Amino acid sequence: MTSDVISSERVEGTNVYNAGGDKLGSIDDLMIDKLSGQVRYAVMEFGGFLGIGTDRYPIPWNMLKYDVSQDGYVVPLDKAQLEGAPRYANDTVPDYDDTYRSNVDKYYGM
């Protein structure tokens, strides 16, 4: 029997893979709706993936699927999608206001 909950400390640092099984990076942080407590975005760090730097990429939580065999999350994203995706340097975290969140969600078709 497995638990239905997972700790934030456990999620942070978990590897992220694409659908082909290639490691893209890892989860750096979670963005949580203050009022409801709903996790809205997993902030991923993609380092050294096909020349993509170590910027942070907010990905809608619903896009992540946990895969037991890989002990990591799988996201259905390819290189072209990541290259154009919303991102920021770790020392310039944006205000996740309505406009920013709307832009991220639209990019991923949410």
Added chain:
Amino acid sequence: MTSDVISSERVEGTNVYNAGGDKLGSIDDLMIDKLSGQVRYAVMEFGGFLGIGTDRYPIPWNMLKYDVSQDGYVVPLDKAQLEGAPRYANDTVPDYDDTYRSNVDKYYGM
């Protein structure tokens, strides 16, 4: 304008106060529903509060109210409630299965 989301890294370590403004401890971790991404419990570390040790206390997320003036969360709990509350040592994290979660929720009248 403030953001409606907050990062898990920011929540972890945030102070927790009782309704009287006394510091009880701080948030150590968050327990998140794997499927929905909903934060179910804030795991609080209450250290040295009136003789209560440094065990971890899972508190239903809905009980936490953020207070801007204190830059921390306020929970409506007194010493007697904490003394009888579900807790565990940090190196013996329980399986948050249906039974455990039900016990925690019932204790706090959820």
